[in-house]
Amino acid sequence: PATSSTTIESIESIIVDLPTIRAHQLAMTTLHRQSLVIVRLRCADGSTGVGEATSIGGLAYGDQSPESTQLAIDTYLAPLLIGQDAGNVNAAMALMNRHVQGQSYAKSAIETALLDALGHRLGQPVHALLGGALRTSMPVLWTLASGDSARDVDEALGLMEARRHRVFKLKIGKGDPAANVAHVAHIKRALGDEVLITVDVNQAWDETTAQRSIAALEQAGVGLVEQPVARRHRAALARLAARFDVPIMADESINGPEDALELAQEAAADVFALKISKAGGLLNTLRTAAVAEAAGIGLYGGTLLEGSIGSIASAHAFAACPQLRWGTELFGPLLLKDDIVTARPDFRDFELHLTQAPGLGVSVDEDKLAFYRRDRQRTAVA
Ligand code: MUC
Ligand code: MG
Incomplete structure (x- = not known):
């Protein structure tokens, strides 16, 4: 037995x-x-x-x-x-x-x-060990970060056509903030109203730059703004979350359940980016998610651009989360030219699909x- x-x-x-x-x-x-x-x-x-x-x-x-x-x-x-x-x-x-x-x-x-x-x-699959999957497939966005606006638009159009992705995250925060906003507005215009565009500033702005730039991003139709200010500037994050309609997501500011509790108490963010690496494991990711759920905060399945093993491990945890209102960014394996597994994860119809295979369901090549x-x-x- x-x-x-x-x-x-x-x-x-x-x-x-x-x-x-x-x-x-x-x-x-x-x-x-x-x-x-x-x-x-x-x-x-x-x-x-x-x-x-x-x-x-x-x-x-x-x-x-x-x-x-x-x-x-x-x-x-x-x-x-x-x-x-x-x-x-x-x-x-x-x-x-x-x-x-x-x-x-x-x-x-x-x-x-x-x-x-x-x-x-x-x-048993890992998601069963975590208490059971509430979903065995989940939406996956793609990050446009080639450094070139025209190339980003072509990339997005090709990925929509291939039914791989229909939500796009833009990495900004490098260089002139006004140029960042113009880049985002250009891509949003080119892709149209139906396509959700999010931005990740990766802590690059101070509060006044964030105020000015988020106002312009909101005007341009951006749907979510991730970590606009430094990780420790939680009071600034809270003021931005209160000031703008566009949801503000905490990424670098949140690791585990203790951060989730503090951020929730401070009303510092509308959405939390979960990552198994930040939380120190799948179980602690679920504890972090539980705090968010208790506080009515949206959840997003984040990545540190892991390959297939780390991305599938993340997907098992996200499968067991109480909600996943903002989908995931588990596209890491697709950014790699090659990987070290025998079969790469199943990405189709805009989602990543988990199997019922025992364990993670991946084998090393x-x-x-x-x-x-x-x-x-x-x-x-x-
Ligand atoms: C981050 O900060 O979220 C996620 C997607 C991506 O392109 O970079 C990562 C890290
Ligand atoms: Mg981020």
């Missing part, structure tokens, strides 16, 4: 560097490749699980890099967990939280691997992993 009890035997972390299909320009960096930390967990009964920790642009986006995440896993978290019960995810997370501060990306990747392995042992891993031993002589 299926059993959940077995011991953790090994936890391995592997950094993988994957090229992107085009440059991806954000306020703080421009990406040409993504570096994923892949976690592989093995249990005493032979069952295995995978997880992923990914950030954007080394230390440009957040305070955890692929290299620091690998160090946290190899030096601190793996030794702590080896010999522990792989079936008790809450106990494993509590142990890590007791002995290791921060490191939410590493903890998220390990929790994902534990849930994947547990799902394999029990023959060993050849691709061997090819893209950073520490690959090159045997060929130049």
Whole structure:
């Protein structure tokens, strides 16, 4: 019979560097490749699980890099967990939280691997382990961030035609705010009334710039404004949320349930961007979602531009959220030229579709992993 009890035997972390299909320009960096930390967990009964920790642009986006995440896993978290019960995810997370501060990306990747392995042992998908899916497919927007307005419009038209995406997020905050607004207005005009356009400022503006620019973005018909001011400037975020009709979404300002509670008390945002990496796992993402739901705040399924493993792990958590009013941005795998899984996620009819396969429902392609891993031993002589 299926059993959940077995011991953790090994936890391995592997950094993988994957090229992107085009440059991806954000306020703080421009990406040409993504570096994923892949976690592989093995249990005493032979069952295995995978997880992923990914950030954007080394230390440009957040305070955890692929290299620091690998160090946290190899030096601190793996030794702590080896010999522990792989079936008790809450106990494993509590142990890590007791002995290791921060490191939410590493903890998220390990929790994902534990849930994947547990799902394999029990023959259940991860969303079932989280209490059950309220949806097994979810809308996915696309981020237009080529750095060129005309190219962005062409890209959006092609993706709508292919029924891949019909909501678009524009990354702004780099350079002149008036030029940013003109870029957004141009794209909104070109795509028309029916297409929802959102913007992500990634903390780039001060409050007065945000006031001026959001007024113009609202005029241009933008539907959602993400993290216009610095993460810590919550009072400014709250004033902007009160001042404008266009919903304001907190991203960098919110990690887990404690932030959600404070932001809700301060009425600092209309929508919260959930990310398994920020929350330190799928379970803590659901706790964050529960606070939002209790406060009547909308939810959005965010990404740190993970590959297939991290994106599918996120989708399992978002499937179990009480609501997902603003859809998701789980397009990370589509931004990568290649990935390290045997079958890439199922994106069609504007949505990402989850399966009922056990665990995450993804398998590592060993050849691709061997090819893209950073520490690959090159045997060929130049
Ligand atoms: C972010 O700040 O939301 C999400 C989509 C994208 O293009 O970048 C990320 C990060
Ligand atoms: Mg964001």
